[in-house]
Amino acid sequence: MTPNPYLFIVIFVGVALVFPLIPLALAWLWRRFFQPPKPGAQKNAIYECGVESIGEAQIQFRSQYYLYAIIFLIFDVEAIFLVPFAVAFTGLPVGAFVAILVFLLLLIEGLVWAWGKGCLNWAR
Amino acid sequence: MSEIDEALRNELQRQGVWVTSMQELYNWGRKNSIWPLQFGLACCAIEMIATAASRYDIARFGGEVFRPSPRQADLMIVAGTVTKKMAPQIVRLYNQMPDPKYVISMGACAISGGPFKQGYNVLKGIDRYIPVDVYIPGCPPRPEALLHAFMELQRKIDSQKLTGASRAEHLDPAEPSEFPVPSFGEHDLEPPANRDVFHPAKIERQS
Ligand code: SF4
Numbered sequence: 001m002t003p004n005p006y007l008f009i010v011i012f013v014g015v016a017l018v019f020p021l022i023p024l025a026l027a028w029l030w031r032r033f034f035q036p037p038k039p040g041a042q043k044n045a046i047y048e049c050g051v052e053s054i055g056e057a058q059i060q061f062r063s064q065y066y067l068y069a070i071i072f073l074i075f076d077v078e079a080i081f082l083v084p085f086a087v088a089f090t091g092l093p094v095g096a097f098v099a100i101l102v103f104l105l106l107l108i109e110g111l112v113w114a115w116g117k118g119c120l121n122w123a124r
Numbered sequence: 125m126s127e128i129d130e131a132l133r134n135e136l137q138r139q140g141v142w143v144t145s146m147q148e149l150y151n152w153g154r155k156n157s158i159w160p161l162q163f164g165l166a167c168c169a170i171e172m173i174a175t176a177a178s179r180y181d182i183a184r185f186g187g188e189v190f191r192p193s194p195r196q197a198d199l200m201i202v203a204g205t206v207t208k209k210m211a212p213q214i215v216r217l218y219n220q221m222p223d224p225k226y227v228i229s230m231g232a233c234a235i236s237g238g239p240f241k242q243g244y245n246v247l248k249g250i251d252r253y254i255p256v257d258v259y260i261p262g263c264p265p266r267p268e269a270l271l272h273a274f275m276e277l278q279r280k281i282d283s284q285k286l287t288g289a290s291r292a293e294h295l296d297p298a299e300p301s302e303f304p305v306p307s308f309g310e311h312d313l314e315p316p317a318n319r320d321v322f323h324p325a326k327i328e329r330q331s
Contacts (some may be wrong), residue, residue, distance in 0.1 A: 050213035
């Protein structure tokens, strides 16, 4: 009778569970019978480089970078697409023309939005 | 846990039976896997690096696993000049190491301030704040000297007791595991030394 091929996986999972549990159990027993735990404020501190931590870890980052991303798309990426568009303009089929117009429209929408938001004003 | 009679042990070993005690097994494992904390302070650290590299090869003694986190280290090698700016960080790192933990004070600077003892910003010995197990004189001590200190530490670990009144510090609930971190005062660190730890040798002068 050949053993079930999945039997090996079961054995493998069993060994993988028992193998780390044995040292953990031994460590627990050792602590229980010999070594008294000595916790302390610094021993339990989160940061482990020797310097005391300052403030909270759960702070919010300002996600303003997306404005730069939008304006970069409008003024740089769009220019790269516009040059081949202008060069091949006379030989373009209608489908390609409409496609590039849609692309331009999307970007112009972004420009209008950024303008309306006041991001194009020079910060003083 | 009790000591094994040497004659009986030899007799049994000749018959191919090895006996050991829990204490021996525990210390044997500990002394052959001392993981130092990976940090260097000044020129002595170069010698420490040389000790860890292939020519001197501290791995022969089981100490090659330099850990960058105090949470995984057993041994702190204070290798170099301890400035007063750095001292609180060192004490804090020592506090964050789990028990059992040991300290090697490497070089004249870590022992007493060394060539910079007169400096306004140099701590005159790390043993003012944390207990030191092995001191290595020299400026800098050669890698062989660090290996010697390592072997001395192994000998010390090997002789530590598991139970009884003279058991190792980390097994004694009354012994502290953290030491107060000094703070920056107006002219010096506050306090300038931890009196519970620092017991300077008495100087006897002949008249
Ligand atoms: S003891 Fe000498 S070699 Fe070591 S850190 Fe001090 S000055 Fe440098």
